Amino acid sequence: MKPIKRIGIIGNGAVGMLMASLFEPDYTVTLYGRVNEATTVTIERIGVTNGKAHVSLCPVTSLAESEQDVFFVTTKAHQVEAATERLSGDVPVFICSNGIAHLDYARKRGFHLGVVEHGVSRDGARLQHTGLGRIRIGSLGSLEEMSFNASPLDVVWEADIEQVVTEKLFANAIINPITALCRVENGAVASPPCRDIADAVYTELSTLFDLHVPYTYIETIIEKTAHNRSSMLRDIEAGRQTEVDAILTPLLKRADERGITLTVIPVLQKLILGASVSC
Template identity: 30%
Template structure:
């Protein structure tokens, strides 16, 4: 039986943990608080399905608080937000993730890969980009609000290195862990793609997050309500066009109109979802706006461009 640790007991951590555990993985959830760890250990994870409308399922789970966590078994999924990647957290992470272990990074935005490479030398870091929708409705309960996909790859892998089962090149050993992950996630019911073009997927996800997350947070609406009025659509389009222009200069190759339709499709497929930024604003927590819209503004500055919409959005979210 494969064992892994999921570091982070938020929406995505609970969704991944519950489904992987149900599929036969030995999963340990590492939570921020001892209270959540105790409740998970007692009650398990309850997954409510808003996608297929199936009855809720409760899955037993091992859980431990950050303060009590010991070394991982060599495979960890990091599902905390970028705001959690403080100096103290990075030191703790380096202590419990042994040299040679694999860490899969599920953070939104950009900038975290370089930080984690510096903080976790000697570990294999894989990047995951997911469009799964999840909403934590309690310390032990998660609502699966929208089915998407999980793309896994290495940040910086060149496009001429193929990620497929027929690969016999010098990267064969390094690809064993991604193949294991692909199998685990598929057994758990997720759609998984091993990607040798992950940077483009990251830019695509950054664009979608840069439009949906801050606007839902500012307007206090769920994803599906965002395109409901002409005024909201105009806001979305202005922010989209500016962000698309900036990211297309960094490797985002998808056509503008097709990607705009993808943004609208994500709003529809996750229409019941409260974006993570909306959840943070409603709870009075620090948001990831600096890692999303702030990152877009920084990328624009590197190109000698201005990003007035992203600048304004960033300032407004911080002011709420």
């Protein structure tokens, strides 16, 4: 595989801007978003990393696949298909959205997967980097292992990316709805009464998947992002569409397919949908 020099990041939300700003010292980075014209944005980071980066921001409609060596898709799950319609898969594409709703789409298109474990929130072009983690990437096909220069992003290649995605789904399905409904930071999920709900959700999740996900993984994510406000909480607060259909709704379908009766997860799904409608 040819050396990576140019990185395209689709999605100019908090995660996309964090990745762009931390890749920028070592690569030529282009950020693609829903903007009308190309410009240069100055991204400022505070928190566990501090610094500034100047990154090109272009309309996603101007995206040309041949201009990049790799793409990372950091949009919300319900935006993935529209965001990637101009890509063929000839250049590696890693979808880093939450949930599992995009797995079949990724397989169909010949794309690959990524999981973001960093905690980050955004206020304009200013980022609050609230928790260090990793960017875990891997292939659903035969893509050769890819490596990136060392940086706080800590990009690592995973031989079994589906296991990693399942682990992240557990964390999202537990942390996001609880924090969104209780209006608390992620760290609150470590203690009762939120921990009691988390335990109940974890028990139901464990019946839906053959892969084992230790609760210690969820605890690690909660600890690393303790002061972060989950994306689902921020979406509800801002009156935006949540990722409930990427995170919780597929779980209901899986339960139905397996003949498993769930109690807690369906209630959380309905409450999130209700909270979204009331925004």
